[in-house]
Amino acid sequence: MPEAFVVGLLGAESTGKTVLAQALAQALRRSHGLDAAWVAEWLRPWCEQHGRTPRRDEQAGIAATQSALIEQAARRHEIVIADTTALMTAVYSHIVFGDDSLDATAVVAHRRCQLTLLTGLDMPWEPDGLQREGPHVRAPVDARVRRLLDAHDIGYSLVLGSGEQRLQGALQAILHHLARRERSLPPAPAPAGGARRATAPSGLPAAGSSPA
Secondary structure, three states: OOOOEEEEEEOOOOOOHHHHHHHHHHHHHHOOOOOEEEEOOOHHHHHHHHOOOOOHHHHHHHHHHHHHHHHHHHOOOOEEEEEOOHHHHHHHHHHHHOOOOOHHHHHHHHOOOOEEEEEOOOOOOOOOHHHOOOHHHHHHHHHHHHHHHHHOOOOOEEEOOOHHHHHHHHHHHHHHHHHHHHHHOOOOOOOHHHOOOOOOOOOOOOOOOOOO
């Protein structure tokens, strides 16, 4: 079996990452019959448990746990939708603490993702307790994410729109990359238990065209 196909969702706060991650995993399972799961952002239960946002010295542990959760899911499922990766922890460490020490490790961890989806800033900001700093940080965070991705030659698909439009744009990007991946794999027998290897339906964009 090929290794799990991991999709990393990146983006500033209040850009719909969590809702999108859950919807993508559900659509891949129900509409396309694929073995897909989503990994929640570890920062949320961390803040709820501690009743505060993390200190600078706690950021590395949060990033490492996020990566570990993604890897655990990748060992059990064929497709993993990660509601953020260690890269976002590194970005916020830079924005909040002026600390770039997590960048290198976070980039290595993020390369586990075969596809990166970046949620745009076209959704209205909404408060969410300790999770969010405020609308004023969205543009700097978005700029920092793009800068890191570009600096390390990590391609990404931009996800825009709202509701079903946003979901379908992201879903088509995933199916497009799955189709490309399927064409590059050697033929393999069907796995035991009737589970399907990740495949994409026909009618997808041709390779090289814009996936989202």
